[in-house]
Amino acid sequence: MKAARMPLLLLFAALPAAAQFADTTRDYLREFDRDGDGRVSLAEYQDKLSDAFLQMDRNGNGIVDLDEFDPAVVGPNTRPISLARHRARLAEVFRRQDVNRNGYLDVRELGAPPR
Template sequence: MRALVLGVWIALAVLPVPSDAQVMATADYLARMDGNGDGRVSLSEYQAWMSYAFDGMDRDGDGVLATHEQPGGKGPPLARAVHLARLAERFGRQDANGDGWLDAGELAAPPR
């Protein structure tokens, strides 16, 4: 038992503790993505927030990033549906507990 307690203390001593600035930055990021203010981010909120760059680059508004609309004018055309599917896949990897929502901890952690 003493060895277990000692092991826990050692583990806690070496694990990184998020700074107040990191905690505040994550909370701010969550608040910006959380369109309905319920303290968690749904897939649709995640896709809406993460699509701002796509929407900005799609100058003709046709839902497809043509080669000339992409950074450097390179790459195959990218349809909005494909972009949203990629975001859904990333959301699924980031949703560590599989509840269909992202909380502040899941947003702060890199996708698995």
Template sequence: MANGQVTATGDYLSRMDGDGDGRVSLAEYQAWMLYAFERMDANGDGRLEPSEQPGGRAPLLTREAYLARLAGRFNRQDANRDGYLDARELAAPPQ
């Protein structure tokens, strides 16, 4: 998925919302946010070694652990607990 820089919440919503239903599911959120992991994973092995991460000192991070971290962030942002993020929840400061 090509991910360009976006500056408005509506832009995030429209780009993350793969099925066009006006809200972002966990799967859509993870698919959008996974680009950062994939860009850092220089050797494509699904693991970020310390040398592949900013600063070079972070512990090993697997793709699965990164997806779990994203799920935690998603769940904290999902203020109404409906399993989706709407524009208001996307615009809210990170929890």
């Protein structure tokens, strides 16, 4: 697996766990919407989707090191990733999902795959 794909695994690792508890798209939005305003800010998005990163970072150094990755996904191009880089990649995905470019994700945008 290419190194560029590995951080995306971190991103999407949190999605199924959140989705299994959501009966509807609106419930799914509430999983992200920590301030309850009915929309998801970049910080809320990053915080929710960093949960998997934080669980993987067993030594708490802010970096998912090679020995912290699931061995099944480690390949010759796998590289450690910092929380800052992970959050930067989440910001890229957020911007692609924010179709109306208002700086927030609504129910429709959050439920749609990133473009």
